[in-house]
Amino acid sequence: MSDFTSGFWNLYVIVLVVASIAACAWLLWATGRVKVAAPKGAAKTASGSPGQVQVTGHVWDGDLQEYNNPLPKWWSNLFWITIVFAIVYLVLYPGLGSLPGVLGWTSTGAYKTERADFDARVQPLYDKYLAMDIPQIAADPAAQQTGERLFLTYCSPCHGSDAGGSKGFPNLRDRDWLYGGEPATIVTTITGGRMGVMPGFAQVLGEEGVRDVTAYVRSLSGLPHDSLRGQLGKPMFAQNCAACHGGDGKGNTALGAPNLTDDIWLFGSSEAAIAEGVAKGHNLNAGAGVTPMPAFGTTLGPAQIKLLAAYVWGLSNTKPAAAK
Amino acid sequence: MEAKSIPIRIAPGAPAPDGDDEVGLYEIRRKIYPRSVTGKFANWRVALVIATQVVFYGLPWLYWNGRQAVLFDLAARKFYIFGIVFWPQDVIYLTVLLILSALSLFLFTAVAGRLWCGYACPQTVYTEIFLWIERRIEGDRLARIRLDAAPLSLEKFVKKTLKHTAWVALALWTGYTFVGYFEPIRDLGLRTFTWNLGGWEAFWILFYAFATYGNAGWMREQVCKYMCPYARFQSVMFDRDTLVIAYDTKRGEPRGSRSRKTDPRVAGLGDCIDCSICVQVCPTGIDIREGLQYECIGCAACIDGCDQVMDKMGYPRGLIRYASENALALGQSAGSIWRRVLRPRTVFYTAVLLAIATTAGVALYLKNPIKMDVMRDRGALARESSPGIMENVYRIQIMNTDEVPRTFRLSVDGLPGIRIADLPATLEVGAAATRLLPLRLQVPADAAVPGSHKIDIVIEAVDDPKVRRHEKSTFILPKP
Numbered sequence: 001m002s003d004f005t006s007g008f009w010n011l012y013v014i015v016l017v018v019a020s021i022a023a024c025a026w027l028l029w030a031t032g033r034v035k036v037a038a039p040k041g042a043a044k045t046a047s048g049s050p051g052q053v054q055v056t057g058h059v060w061d062g063d064l065q066e067y068n069n070p071l072p073k074w075w076s077n078l079f080w081i082t083i084v085f086a087i088v089y090l091v092l093y094p095g096l097g098s099l100p101g102v103l104g105w106t107s108t109g110a111y112k113t114e115r116a117d118f119d120a121r122v123q124p125l126y127d128k129y130l131a132m133d134i135p136q137i138a139a140d141p142a143a144q145q146t147g148e149r150l151f152l153t154y155c156s157p158c159h160g161s162d163a164g165g166s167k168g169f170p171n172l173r174d175r176d177w178l179y180g181g182e183p184a185t186i187v188t189t190i191t192g193g194r195m196g197v198m199p200g201f202a203q204v205l206g207e208e209g210v211r212d213v214t215a216y217v218r219s220l221s222g223l224p225h226d227s228l229r230g231q232l233g234k235p236m237f238a239q240n241c242a243a244c245h246g247g248d249g250k251g252n253t254a255l256g257a258p259n260l261t262d263d264i265w266l267f268g269s270s271e272a273a274i275a276e277g278v279a280k281g282h283n284l285n286a287g288a289g290v291t292p293m294p295a296f297g298t299t300l301g302p303a304q305i306k307l308l309a310a311y312v313w314g315l316s317n318t319k320p321a322a323a324k
Numbered sequence: 325m326e327a328k329s330i331p332i333r334i335a336p337g338a339p340a341p342d343g344d345d346e347v348g349l350y351e352i353r354r355k356i357y358p359r360s361v362t363g364k365f366a367n368w369r370v371a372l373v374i375a376t377q378v379v380f381y382g383l384p385w386l387y388w389n390g391r392q393a394v395l396f397d398l399a400a401r402k403f404y405i406f407g408i409v410f411w412p413q414d415v416i417y418l419t420v421l422l423i424l425s426a427l428s429l430f431l432f433t434a435v436a437g438r439l440w441c442g443y444a445c446p447q448t449v450y451t452e453i454f455l456w457i458e459r460r461i462e463g464d465r466l467a468r469i470r471l472d473a474a475p476l477s478l479e480k481f482v483k484k485t486l487k488h489t490a491w492v493a494l495a496l497w498t499g500y501t502f503v504g505y506f507e508p509i510r511d512l513g514l515r516t517f518t519w520n521l522g523g524w525e526a527f528w529i530l531f532y533a534f535a536t537y538g539n540a541g542w543m544r545e546q547v548c549k550y551m552c553p554y555a556r557f558q559s560v561m562f563d564r565d566t567l568v569i570a571y572d573t574k575r576g577e578p579r580g581s582r583s584r585k586t587d588p589r590v591a592g593l594g595d596c597i598d599c600s601i602c603v604q605v606c607p608t609g610i611d612i613r614e615g616l617q618y619e620c621i622g623c624a625a626c627i628d629g630c631d632q633v634m635d636k637m638g639y640p641r642g643l644i645r646y647a648s649e650n651a652l653a654l655g656q657s658a659g660s661i662w663r664r665v666l667r668p669r670t671v672f673y674t675a676v677l678l679a680i681a682t683t684a685g686v687a688l689y690l691k692n693p694i695k696m697d698v699m700r701d702r703g704a705l706a707r708e709s710s711p712g713i714m715e716n717v718y719r720i721q722i723m724n725t726d727e728v729p730r731t732f733r734l735s736v737d738g739l740p741g742i743r744i745a746d747l748p749a750t751l752e753v754g755a756a757a758t759r760l761l762p763l764r765l766q767v768p769a770d771a772a773v774p775g776s777h778k779i780d781i782v783i784e785a786v787d788d789p790k791v792r793r794h795e796k797s798t799f800i801l802p803k804p
């Protein structure tokens with residue numbers, strides 16, 4: 001055990017524990033030997049109890065006496081049993097400072113065992129899905145329920161309980177996909193994560209240039225815009241943005257560059273939001289707020305990822321069936 | 325004897341140290357052999373033993389609407405009591421039940437001492453049952469004392485084996501019944517006979533059986549003397565007008581044996597003939613003539629015993645009787661003792677008890693069968709679902725506590741143009757089931773100033789608009 005910063009605390013705990021047990025044992029032994037005077041001339045009644053009360057002989061404030069209401073002998077034996085228990089426990093389990101105990105039990109070990117037991121128990125439930133393809137799983141209501149629970153546990157903090165996403169976190173219910181909506185692509189996304197980055201163009205375009213490009217971007221999806229600025233922005237877009245977003249602005253799923261011609265806006269559709277994106281980029285530094293998709297390949301097994309992918313895929317691909 | 329308000333044995337001064345008679349702080353328990361007793365109070369106790377045990381052993385076997393009438397399903401966290409299903413959210417009713425129990429204990433104790441201990445406490449009840457079995461097999465007090473003192477013989481072996489077999493059988497049945505409150509009892513019976521009990525079921529049946537056998541067979545009065553906290557704190561609720569089991573010292577002393585023909589007045593004796601019946605019948609082995617003691621569980625066995633002796637002697641009953649300290653000290657009449665039962669303290673306890681019981685009854689009658697939790701999504705405050713439309717996401721949990729499936733309609737109110745997106749017009753929730761679903765609310769971005777707005781989510785049953793519930797939540801409109 002490496003939790004102690006110095007060997008002193010190890011010793012400190014051992015001494016405290018041993019001293020406490022020894023003190024308890026001494027107390028039991030000592031009180032077991034204490035004798036107090038029985039009431040004088042105690043007339044034994046039929047039940048055998050003395051006719052007068054016993055006092056321990058302790059007196060406070062001149063007249064405050066302590067009654068002796070003796071505990072039964074078996075009660076003190078119970079205390080001895082607790083001491084035996086403590087010693088046996090400390091031999092078997094960790095407790096005396098950092099001594100591990102002869103059983104070698106640890107809480108992390110117990111967690112791992114339980115986790116392995118649990119995994120072994122639920123594995124058969126997941127196994128059958130490994131053999132199915134994703135559209136099949138998406139059509140299975142039981143699998144969708146499991147998928148929903150997995151989604152609520154692992155995905156909903158960013159993508160929302162309804163998978164509708166939020167600013168910076170894509171909506172998974174629509175048919176628009178940053179990296180592609182094929183079942184295999186979704187599995188890749190969940191397993192390995194995604195980190196889409198857009199550089200900032202404030203330096204390149206200048207303030208006016210940013211406004212011009214913004215106007216052009218808004219024009220692509222038919223949003224109200226300044227048409228003169230739109231005209232000015234078009235060549236700048238072709239020069240700076242088309243590499244990723246494509247000449248027609250329809251994006252590129254290989255890079256995760258969004259389609260700019262539809263009405264789906266990851267970071268907002270307002271002029272201010274688009275201009276900020278053009279000028280400062282996205283996901284560049286943690287200080288400005290990064291929204292990467294983490295890799296779940298290490299947390300979840302392949303079957304769980306497959307179920308999740310089927311759930312997410314099903315959200316936008318089995319609509320007609322679900323809306324009956 | 326001097327009256328004191330805390331009823332413990334009164335010490336007549338410190339005893340002088342006595343060199344050759346010393347005692348320790350621990351003592352060896354002397355086994356108590358209570359003599360059987362009949363009479364008015366014994367009949368009350370038998371009646372209460374039968375009443376409580378008919379309820380305890382019988383209740384799990386009752387059926388109600390095709391299910392066990394009383395079942396505490398811990399795994400599903402549903403607690404069925406006849407027509408009502410309690411959910412963990414209804415824990416307030418358990419609290420109220422505990423408060424009512426505590427107040428009843430206060431009231432009964434203030435009026436007549438440890439009535440609970442003497443007549444209804446499971447420790448007393450099971451001890452009474454086990455003693456009854458013991459008497460059937462081994463005989464009454466004297467026969468038992470003789471049997472225990474005798475060397476082991478075939479008769480002793482047979483009697484002891486019979487007794488313990490009967491005890492263990494009853495204890496196992498008690499454990500089985502107890503677990504039957506938590507697992508359907510018929511199914512449990514089936515699994516017991518097919519040797520298919522779950523580990524924890526078997527553990528609790530055996531544990532409860534062991535506790536019953538140990539406490540009622542072996543521990544008996546030691547539970548009350550050494551272990552029970554209620555035994556001790558009931559003493560605090562006594563006052564000078566509390567009826568306790570009391571020996572009338574003025575009438576009884578000086579005690580002494582005499583022939584039935586002797587006139588005690590002439591012989592200079594009180595009414596106590598010192599026959600020690602009151603000590604022999606006492607289940608805690610005390611002598612009530614020494615005054616009220618903490619060991620006294622208020623079972624009134626000594627009253628019944630003494631009354632029989634008084635009848636035989638031709639003396640009036642009640643040398644040992646229910647009397648208050650004031651009554652004994654001031655010689656109050658029976659009428660004035662009963663009038664003192666109605667004193668501010670008992671009236672107050674009764675009033676509070678009635679008020680809480682009525683409130684709980686009304687609340688139970690008006691209990692809303694639906695519950696709904698609304699949880700805002702934490703990850704995102706708000707989002708733009710399509711240009712100009714702001715969306716907040718919630719998770720709602722609908723709980724239908726009725727044992728019939730219901731169809732609900734959801735509506736929302738509180739902001740202009742607020743609407744529920746993508747939800748079927750009606751939602752079905754199964755009998756005594758919950759449903760968790762995401763709820764998306766949409767508001768035009770210019771519907772109100774940016775910030776947090778109170779909204780009201782209403783759920784109502786389609787077939788019965790009276791079954792409805794409001795839950796408050798907030799809708800957040802972001803700055804553009």
